[in-house]
Amino acid sequence: xxxxxxxxxxxxxxxxxxxxxxxxxxxxxxxxxxxxxxxxxxxxxxxxxxxxxxxxxxxxxxxxxxxxxxxxxxxxxxxxxxxxxxxxxxxxxxxxxxxxxxxxxxxxxxxxxxxxxxxxxxxxxxxxxxxxxxxxxxxxxxxxxxxxxxxxxxxxxxxxxxxxxxxxxxxxxxxxxxxxxxxxxxxxxxxxxxxxxxxxxxxxxxxxxxxxxxxxxxxxxxxxxxxxxxxxxxxxxxxxxxxxxxxxxxxxxxxxxxxxxxxxxxxxxxxxxxxxxxxxxxxxxxxxxxxxxxxxxxxxxxxxxxxxxxxxxxxxxxxxxxxxxxxxxxxxxxxxxxxxxxxxxxxxxxxxxxxxxxxxxxxxxxxxxxxxxxxxxxxxxxxxxxxxxxxxxxxxxxxxxxxxxxxxxxxxxxxxxxxxxxxxxxxxxxxxxxxxxxxxxxxxxxxxxxxxxxxxxxxxxxxxxxxxxxxxxxxxxxxxxxxxxxxxxxxxxxxxxxxxxxxxxxxxxxxxxxxxxxxxxxxxxxxxxxxxxxxxxxxxxxxxxxxxxxxxxxxxxxxxxxxxxxxxxxxxxxxxxxxxxxxxxxxxxxxxxxxxxxxxxxxxxxxxxxxxxxxxxxxxxxxxxxxxxxxxxxxxxxxxxxxxxxxxxxxxxxxxxxxxxxxxxxxxxxxxxxxxxxxxxxxxxxxxxxxxxxxxxxxxxxxxxxxxxxxxxxxxxxxxxxxxxxxxxxxxxxxxxxxxxxxxxxxxxxxxxxxxxxxx
Numbered sequence: 001x002x003x004x005x006x007x008x009x010x011x012x013x014x015x016x017x018x019x020x021x022x023x024x025x026x027x028x029x030x031x032x033x034x035x036x037x038x039x040x041x042x043x044x045x046x047x048x049x050x051x052x053x054x055x056x057x058x059x060x061x062x063x064x065x066x067x068x069x070x071x072x073x074x075x076x077x078x079x080x081x082x083x084x085x086x087x088x089x090x091x092x093x094x095x096x097x098x099x100x101x102x103x104x105x106x107x108x109x110x111x112x113x114x115x116x117x118x119x120x121x122x123x124x125x126x127x128x129x130x131x132x133x134x135x136x137x138x139x140x141x142x143x144x145x146x147x148x149x150x151x152x153x154x155x156x157x158x159x160x161x162x163x164x165x166x167x168x169x170x171x172x173x174x175x176x177x178x179x180x181x182x183x184x185x186x187x188x189x190x191x192x193x194x195x196x197x198x199x200x201x202x203x204x205x206x207x208x209x210x211x212x213x214x215x216x217x218x219x220x221x222x223x224x225x226x227x228x229x230x231x232x233x234x235x236x237x238x239x240x241x242x243x244x245x246x247x248x249x250x251x252x253x254x255x256x257x258x259x260x261x262x263x264x265x266x267x268x269x270x271x272x273x274x275x276x277x278x279x280x281x282x283x284x285x286x287x288x289x290x291x292x293x294x295x296x297x298x299x300x301x302x303x304x305x306x307x308x309x310x311x312x313x314x315x316x317x318x319x320x321x322x323x324x325x326x327x328x329x330x331x332x333x334x335x336x337x338x339x340x341x342x343x344x345x346x347x348x349x350x351x352x353x354x355x356x357x358x359x360x361x362x363x364x365x366x367x368x369x370x371x372x373x374x375x376x377x378x379x380x381x382x383x384x385x386x387x388x389x390x391x392x393x394x395x396x397x398x399x400x401x402x403x404x405x406x407x408x409x410x411x412x413x414x415x416x417x418x419x420x421x422x423x424x425x426x427x428x429x430x431x432x433x434x435x436x437x438x439x440x441x442x443x444x445x446x447x448x449x450x451x452x453x454x455x456x457x458x459x460x461x462x463x464x465x466x467x468x469x470x471x472x473x474x475x476x477x478x479x480x481x482x483x484x485x486x487x488x489x490x491x492x493x494x495x496x497x498x499x500x501x502x503x504x505x506x507x508x509x510x511x512x513x514x515x516x517x518x519x520x521x522x523x524x525x526x527x528x529x530x531x532x533x534x535x536x537x538x539x540x541x542x543x544x545x546x547x548x549x550x551x552x553x554x555x556x557x558x559x560x561x562x563x564x565x566x567x568x569x570x571x572x573x574x575x576x577x578x579x580x581x582x583x584x585x586x587x588x589x590x591x592x593x594x595x596x597x598x599x600x601x602x603x604x605x606x607x608x609x610x611x612x613x614x615x616x617x618x619x620x621x622x623x624x625x626x627x628x629x630x631x632x633x634x635x636x637x638x639x640x641x642x643x644x645x646x647x648x649x650x651x652x653x654x655x656x657x658x659x660x661x662x663x664x665x666x667x668x669x670x671x672x673x674x675x676x677x678x679x680x681x682x683x684x685x686x687x688x689x690x691x692x693x694x695x696x697x698x699x700x701x702x703x704x705x706x707x708x709x710x711x712x713x714x715x716x717x718x719x720x721x722x723x724x725x726x727x728x729x730x731x732x733x734x735x736x737x738x739x740x741x742x743x744x745x746x747x748x749x750x751x752x753x754x755x756x757x758x759x760x
Contacts, residue, residue, distance in 0.1 A: 002035030003094035004127070005087060005111050007101045010316055011132065012039035015100060018137040028086035035098075038087050043110045044080035045117055047165055048073040062177050065605045066170040068598055072162060074117060088118050096123050099147050103128045103377040104324055105584060106526060108150050109157035126150055130325075133318040133383045156584035163576060163597045167192040170601050174608035175562050181644045183617035183628035188559045189538065192573055193500075193523040194531050195559070198540055199568035200499055200506055201491050202552045202560045211487040216248035217255040221262065221431050221478040223269065223424060228465035229476070232424055232431035234258070248485075255480045262427060267475040269426030274469045279436075281415040283366040283443045285328040286379035286406050289525035290501045292399070297494020300398055301548065304497045304529035310395045311380065318385045320403055322377050324526040329373035330381065338362060340384045342411065345404055349389050353404050356446055360411035368410050381407045405446055412443035420464055426475055435464040490549040493532050500528050508569045519578045522570055564607045572600070609647070617643075619659050623720070624648035629659045649749065713740050719758055720747035726756050 006012035012030065016023050019034035029038035050057035050067045052075065057067060076084050091097065097120065101107035115124060124147035127140050171190040179186055219234040236243055242251030249255055287295075292311065293304040302310075311323035345357035368379065382404050389397045418437040423430055441448075467473075491499065499506060501521040507513040523531055535541045540556040543549070552560075566572050576597070582588050617628030619640070627644030631654060638654035653660040711727040716737075718724040724741030728751065737749040737756035749756040 001094050002096045002098060003090050004035060004037040004098040004100050005114070006037065006039040007107055007110060008041060009039045011100065011102075011129065012037045014132045014318075015127075015129075015137060015141075018134055018141065028083050029090060036090060036094075038090055039083075040087070040110060040114065041080050041083060043113075044077055044084050044087075045074040045110075045113050046077045047161065048075050050169055060173045060177055062174065062609070065174050065608075066166070066598070066601045067173075068166070068601075074113060084114070087114060091115070091118055091120055091122065094122055096125065098144065099124055099126045099150075100129065102324065103130055103322060104326075104526070105153055105157040105160070105524065105580075108153045109161070112147075112150075112154045124148075128377075129322070130377050131318070131321040131383045132315065133385050135384055136321075152586045153584050155590045156580050159583060159590050159593045160580050162594055164192050166594075166597050166601045171563075171567065171604055171608070174605045175559075175611070178608045178611050179558065179562055179613060181627050181647075182613040182615050183620075183643060184558060184613065186555065186558065188562060190559070190563070190567065191531070192576065193527070194535065195563065195567050196522065196570040196573050197496065197500055197531055198535055198552070198556055199560045199563075200570075201496065201541060201550050202556055204488055204491055205552050208487050208490065213487070214244070214248065214250070214485040216244070216250050216483055216485070217252055218249070218481045218483060219255060219258060219478055220481060221426070222476040223426075223431070223473040224476055225271075225465050225467050225471060225473050227467060230422075230433060230464055232422065232433040234478075235430045235432050237430075252480070252482075258429075259478045259480060262429075262475060262478050269424050269431075269473045269475060271422060271467055271469055271471040271473060272425040272430070273421065273423035274467055274471075275421045277419050278439070279417055279419050281417075281442075281444075283368065283409050283412065283414070284406055284447075285368055286330060286381055286410070287403060288326050288328050288379060289324055290326070290497060290521075290528065291328065292380060292402065293529060294494050294498045294501075295402060296399060297492060297497070299402070300395075302395065302398075303493045303533075303548070305493075305533045306395065307399065308526075308529045310393075310399050314396060314400060314403075318383055319387050319400060321379075321381050321383060323380060324524075325377045325380055326520060326525040327374060327377055328368070328379050329370045330368050330378050331374050332369050332371050334378070334381075335365070335369055337384060338411065341382050342408065344384065344386045345382065345408060348387060348404075350401065353401065353408070356405070356408045356412075359445075360408060361413070362411060364411050364413065366410040409443040409446050412445065413440060415442040415444045416440035422464060422467070424473055426473075433464065437463060490551070492548050492550060493529075493543065496532055496550060497528050500531075503570045503574045506569075507571050507574060508565065509571050512571050512575065516574050516578065519574055520581055522573045522577050558613070562611055562613055564604065564611075566600070566604060566607075621648060621650050622661065623650040631657070631659075714756075716756060716758075718747060728754070728756075 004012070004015050006015055016030040016032055016037040019032040019037070021032060024031040029036055031037075048069075053067070053069055053073060057064060097115070099108075099111045099115075101109075101111040125144040126147045126149065127144055129137060129140050131137075168189070168191055172188060175190060176186065176188045179188055220231050221234060222229060222231050236247065236249060238247075240249070240254075242249050242254035244250050285291075289308065289311065293302075293307040296302045296307045297304065308323065311320065314320040315323045339362060342357050342360050342362070346354055348354050348357070380403055382400070387400065389400065392400065416439045418439060419434070420436065421432070421434045423432045489495075500523050503521045504513050504516040504519060507516055521528075532541075535556075536543055536550075539553055540559065542551045542553060544551055560568050576593075579588055579593055583590070583593065612626065615626070615628055617630075619629040621627040621629055621642040621644060624642060624644050624647065627642040627648055627650075629640040629650070629652070630643050631638055632641050633639075638657075640652050640654060640659035642648040642650040644650075711729045713725045713727045716726045718726055718739040718741065720739065724739040726737045726749065727740055728735055728737055735751035735754075737751060739747050749758060751757070
């Protein structure tokens with residue numbers, strides 16, 4: 001028996017339709033003459049939570065971090081338990097298995113992990129479904145590959161999943177606990193990709209708040225040539241008075257004086273530079289999911305998640321190919337399908353698409369057709385299915401239009417133009433202008449209504465009169481333009497997604513920036529929109545205004561400020577992503593990658609112990625200055641202890657719902673300890689005292705009153721007063737350490753194997 005295991009029910013149903021019928025429906029699978037088809041529901045196995053490795057991890061404790069599984073554990077998701085056992089029973093009966101997960105890293109893993117979990121040893125082949133129309137499925141089924149060819153893709157997916165677990169489970173705990181020690185009652189969810197993405201928005205908002213506009217002045221002069229007039233912009237030299245470090249003219253009086261001088265005779269200048277270069281602009285590449293999300297966001301204001309969901313609907317309706325593609329290119333063998341696709345588009349119920357499709361030339365082969373750029377999937381394009389746009393929703397129509405438009409553009413000629421650069425020397429000053437002359441509109445015929453921002457600058461114009469170097473020109477007039485520097489633009493969901501894709505632009509390290517220019521970005525095509533959506537749903541980002549700009553919330557600032565640069569800048573994450581893609585190509589080992597991730601996690605857990613967050617609470621700890629006093633309840637009533645315990649052992653009695661602190665002045669030493677603090681006991685000592693001496697809780701220094709006067713003084717300096725030394729004493733509840741400067745210093749410390757347990 002041949003068993004097909006699809007990623008989801010809809011895909012399983014489409015595969016079954018393309019096998020020899022009839023189809024017999026059963027609970028969780030379909031039977032045909034060519035084999036049985038079953039399916040998962042995405043991941044039907046999940047990674048175990050920390051407390052499912054060890055119950056002690058149910059309680060979040062700093063001393064347990066980092067949590068590193070010795071053997072990684074998967075568990076059957078409760079919601080998928082029934083389907084899992086259906087799949088398992090079918091695997092037991094099968095002679096051959098066809099892996100029909102989505103053609104990407106995640107799709108490879110979610111079927112492979114089931115096969116590994118049940119210890120399958122049957123032969124497994126792989127079907128790569130980039131489209132769900134009948135012809136595409138039958139073609140893919142006729143060209144099955146050995147599933148072992150995709151081992152590296154699975155390893156890459158495993159590495160990603162385990163790295164996300166290590167970072168998410170450990171750092172979320174470490175920095176949440178650090179925030180709570182400072183009095184913040186929050187949970188800080190930290191993600192390998194999510195956190196640097198959030199930090200992009202926080203830093204952009206801070207740039208905007210710190211932005212101070214700079215007023216500056218430009219001069220545009222008009223010149224006359226025998227073939228026509230033109231304007232050019234004055235370019236100051238380095239020695240020009242009134243310039244700032246960026247070469248902008250800040251002094252209006254200097255600008256006015258220059259214009260006055262320009263108007264004085266002699267008004268003849270000369271063309272000092274005239275360069276014309278023919279340039280050819282290749283067709284815009286077809287869409288990956290990210291590029292579709294970015295353009296749909298700019299053109300229609302669509303959120304990335306809406307674009308993904310709509311592209312998925314078009315895919316399931318068999319109108320377009322696999323939507324979660326990170327590829328902008330097409331395989332050579334699909335070029336033969338173009339005739340049918342374009343013929344269908346020539347008859348579609350949209351006049352623009354139909355007209356463009358009729359004007360295509362099948363002899364043209366754009367740069368998009370490149371097998372070397374293809375991995376498991378290709379760019380999103382129309383299928384051979386005829387489409388009636390009138391039957392689609394507005395969002396579906398708009399996305400299908402974009403996908404069809406760029407596909408048609410592949411069969412239009414290159415866009416060709418002459419790029420001209422002119423410089424005029426006039427009164428020892430340079431004036432510059434650039435322009436272009438269109439020689440062949442080509443594929444840009446399809447985009448004539450769109451505003452193109454490419455190659456725009458203040459000295460650019462659309463056309464220039466014909467001229468040559470050394471031609472004479474005459475100065476006519478000039479005007480001063482008052483300008484101001486512009487602040488950076490806030491992110492929208494679409495531009496933030498583009499930032500995740502082009503992450504090298506935001507990398508801090510300049511050397512890494514160069515190396516990562518060609519990196520795939522952070523996150524995957526399938527997860528970027530979900531990550532942004534999740535940041536909004538969790539209350540870290542707000543989307544406001546007509547353009548839906550993203551604003552960070554107070555929780556976002558707290559989270560980003562709590563973390564070191566390794567998590568808030570994308571450098572490390574981008575490098576990890578580059579390693580993951582290399583691993584998918586067979587370069588790199590899973591264990592090596594995880595070893596590096598574990599060391600990275602350990603480092604950041606250690607850093608969580610040293611962060612300084614603003615204290616939030618009515619009663620800041622007077623000893624450590626990092627925590628707040630929190631009311632706690634012991635067997636004998638209420639007392640107050642520091643939230644920074646066990647690093648800080650500050651505690652005191654409760655007095656009418658407030659900490660009972662002796663009102664006296666104290667000073668802070670260089671190590672942040674204090675001199676002359678009110679009486680303090682460790683929380684453990686206080687609880688023990690209340691247990692054994694009920695009714696004496698009002699005397700928090702009681703244990704010191706009865707200490708052994710003869711206890712020898714050690715060489716350990718008291719970290720509280722910095723003047724005394726500690727000595728070991730035997731109290732009612734065992735050994736503890738106190739300062740020999742009592743009663744001036746009332747600090748006490750627990751005993752740990754004959755040594756004082758100090759706040760380190």
